[in-house]
Amino acid sequence: MTKRLVLALLLAARVAAAHEVRPAYLELREVAAGVYDLLWKVPAAGDDRRLGIYLRLPAACRNVAPPSATLAANAYVERGRVVCADGLTGDEIRVEGLAATLTDVLVRVEHAGGSTQVARLTADRPGFVVARAPSGLDVVRTYLPLGIEHILTGIDHLLFVLGLLLLVDGFGRLVKTISAFTVAHSVTLSLATLGVVAVPPAPVEAVIALSIVFVASEVVKRHHGVTTLAQRQPWLVAFTFGLLHGLGFAGGLSAAGLPAEHIPLALLFFSIGVELGHFSFVAAVLAAAQALRRLPLDPPAWAHAVPAYAIGSVATFWLIERVQGFW
Secondary structure, three states: OOHHHHHHHHHHHHHHHHOOOOOEEEEEEEEEOOEEEEEEEEEEOOOOOEOOOEEEOOOOEEEOOOOEEEEEOOEEEEEEEEEEOOOOOOOEEEEEOHHHOOOOEEEEEEOOOOOEEEEEEOOOOOEEEOOOOOOHHHHHHHHHHHHHHHHHOOHHHHHHHHHHHHHOOOHHHHHHHHHHHHHHHHHHHHHHHOOOOOOOHHHHHHHHHHHHHHHHHHHHHHHOOOOOHHHHOHHHHHHHHHHHHHHHHHHHHHOOOOOHHHHHHHHHHHHHHHHHHHHHHHHHHHHHHHHHHOOOOOOOHHHHHHHHHHHHHHHHHHHHHHHHOOO
């Protein structure tokens, strides 16, 4: 692992943050036959603007009253009630303008009978047909990519894993450490999503930032020859903080929810998606590090500490920012 690799990853994270990767969200909840409460949330593009993506409901739908709209908390939020002749089943819902953004749209349709359909709209697939109840294949197609996207756009989770890669030597110890992180966050992801555990998101996000600061500090101690428990048993640190990261992953399902007919399947494939993205990141970092080792580089001794300080600095900023959000 080299200074150039980690700095490139941090730069990539900064570039990604400069573009819009937050998903939009559409919820249609049937409150009577053919009558739906509508919630349409679009990421803001500044203090007084919203992204240029626009909802297109079937032609048979009309507003019961003019919808209310607000622009606050980095999002444009529109609420209203629509009446759709004969309901939405079999009709197409579309979102225009996705090709000009980096965002996607998570859609949730709740039918009066209790069934729920969740879909993910992208630039390549800007529309979908409303079904009475989702099939198992529909659930897999929605929740697997949702899990992959959640981890690959979760820069804080990736920096924690990167810190573990800097801390651990040896392939066997690395496998054990990453496996402990996987088991831990899978447990709390399931418990939080199913409602067994309920923790406010703000403290969880703050402690996730603190976990990154902790791992970065352990990497610095390692370079100074100080041996700690985290270095001797890195799997223990990975497992402990993995429990907290799992609560953060559960936030990726909080808006979408789980389809009543396929709860185990949706949760399973969201978890598989998280792991696919997680291990793809680890493989990419290891491959890049191996490639850099073959280059004729001779960095100074102090350069080995730069990645840890860079990761710790970013995480400290997040920690302060998230703690301030408590008030």
